[in-house]
Amino acid sequence: MKSVVIAEPGKLVLETRALPEPAAGEVRVKVKFASICGSDVHIWHGHNPFARYPRVIGHEFFGVIDAVGAGVEAARIGERVAVDPVVSCGHCYPCSVGRPNVCSELQVIGVHRDGGFSDYAVAPARNAYRVPEAIPDKLASLIEPFTIAANICAFLQPQPNDVALIFGAGPMGLTAIQALKGVYKVKKVIVADRLPERLAMAKESGADVTLDNSEIPLAAQLEGEKPTLIIDAACHPAILAEAVALASPAARIGLLGFSGEPCTVTQQSLTSKELSLFTSRLNSQRFPQVIEWMEKGLIAPEKLVTHYLPLNDVEAAMTLFEKDPRSCCKVILEVS
Numbered sequence: 288m289k290s291v292v293i294a295e296p297g298k299l300v301l302e303t304r305a306l307p308e309p310a311a312g313e314v315r316v317k318v319k320f321a322s323i324c325g326s327d328v329h330i331w332h333g334h335n336p337f338a339r340y341p342r343v344i345g346h347e348f349f350g351v352i353d354a355v356g357a358g359v360e361a362a363r364i365g366e367r368v369a370v371d372p373v374v375s376c377g378h379c380y381p382c383s384v385g386r387p388n389v390c391s392e393l394q395v396i397g398v399h400r401d402g403g404f405s406d407y408a409v410a411p412a413r414n415a416y417r418v419p420e421a422i423p424d425k426l427a428s429l430i431e432p433f434t435i436a437a438n439i440c441a442f443l444q445p446q447p448n449d450v451a452l453i454f455g456a457g458p459m460g461l462t463a464i465q466a467l468k469g470v471y472k473v474k475k476v477i478v479a480d481r482l483p484e485r486l487a488m489a490k491e492s493g494a495d496v497t498l499d500n501s502e503i504p505l506a507a508q509l510e511g512e513k514p515t516l517i518i519d520a521a522c523h524p525a526i527l528a529e530a531v532a533l534a535s536p537a538a539r540i541g542l543l544g545f546s547g548e549p550c551t552v553t554q555q556s557l558t559s560k561e562l563s564l565f566t567s568r569l570n571s572q573r574f575p576q577v578i579e580w581m582e583k584g585l586i587a588p589e590k591l592v593t594h595y596l597p598l599n600d601v602e603a604a605m606t607l608f609e610k611d612p613r614s615c616c617k618v619i620l621e622v623s
């Protein structure tokens with residue numbers, strides 16, 4: 288089979304590998320579509336502190352089960368599945384409180400173990416979620432990125448009377464906009480980005496107001512409006528202090544970033560408004576929820592997709608994705 292391997296930081300190769308056999312409790316998936324994420328590019332360039340090399344990348348993928356390991360019902364062969372990349376131990380403290388995404392032995396498929404930019408991939412059977420017919424093959428790899436929005440929303444508990452502000456209209460910002468408008472029916476979603484093309488995509492995904500903050504700071508553009516729910520989906524460390532300053536008293540702020548640089552905020556700025564800060568990493572068993580959102584048409588994943596390219600063109604696809612955020616959002620690899 289063909290697999291996209293990051294042999295070492297900086298070195299991407301399309302390698303011919305032996306077909307993997309599913310171990311006990313695992314399934315093997317014949318991959319059909321896989322989408323590119325910023326973290327795939329980070330692993331390629333050696334900027335992901337969790338990655339181990341050599342590694343088959345890809346954690347957003349869809350396919351059909353073609354073999355099962357011991358203890359897995361053979362009836363699952365032929366099932367259309369999306370694979371949750373979060374592999375957890377099941378018994379540590381975070382696992383015991385329903386937070387397997389921060390398991391003390393967390394293994395992320397495509398990061399710590401081999402992933403889905405490959406003709407075939409193996410995964411624990413419980414990570415492979417059946418995809419209903421209403422969700423087409425070519426959009427099913429986008430279930431995973433929407434689980435990021437579902438996870439942060441589970442902390443933020445969006446309400447119809449919220450005024451939301453989202454920093455960043457990349458894939459993460461767009462999934463958050465769609466969840467807030469389509470699922471939670473939030474009355475107003477304001478989105479800030481520096482790229483007009485990304486702001487146009489935000490509008491397309493349901494943003495009520497889009498603001499270009501490349502020159503005029505948001506504080507001047509919001510005209511006193513105080514967001515009650517803020518999501519940082521741009522993840523620059525300076526954004527937290529800005530969000531805290533802009534927030535309404537009693538607002539909730541959700542953070543998704545992994546920067547190693549400090550964010551500077553005072554206790555006074557947080558406590559005087561009694562702000563709640565939440566962080567969210569990957570997803571804790573949110574696949575069923577997102578599958579339901581898609582099945583019911585509450586979200587529109589196709590609005591994120593700008594390109595479909597064959598697996599053979601993976602290096603060009605990843606370069607395009609990385610270098611051209613104005614014309615590119617989600618790039619999906621057609622694997623088979």
Ligand code: NAI
Pocket residue numbers: 324325435454455456457458459460479480481482485500520521522523526542543544545567568569570612
């Ligand atoms: P992206 O780079 O495509 O999008 C970020 C957007 O933010 C860009 O459109 C950029 O123009 C904009 N931006 C940058 N600085 C800004 C600022 N100061 N104000 C407003 N907009 C600004 O990235 P993507 O894929 O949407 O991911 C966003 C972030 O989310 C990344 O930092 C990534 O590491 C993080 N992430 C976190 C996850 C988690 O589970 N916590 C999962 C996936 C991504």
Ligand code: MN
Pocket residue numbers: 324325326346347431432
């Ligand atoms: Mn991703």
Ligand code: ZN
Pocket residue numbers: 375376377378379380381382387390391392
């Ligand atoms: Zn665990």
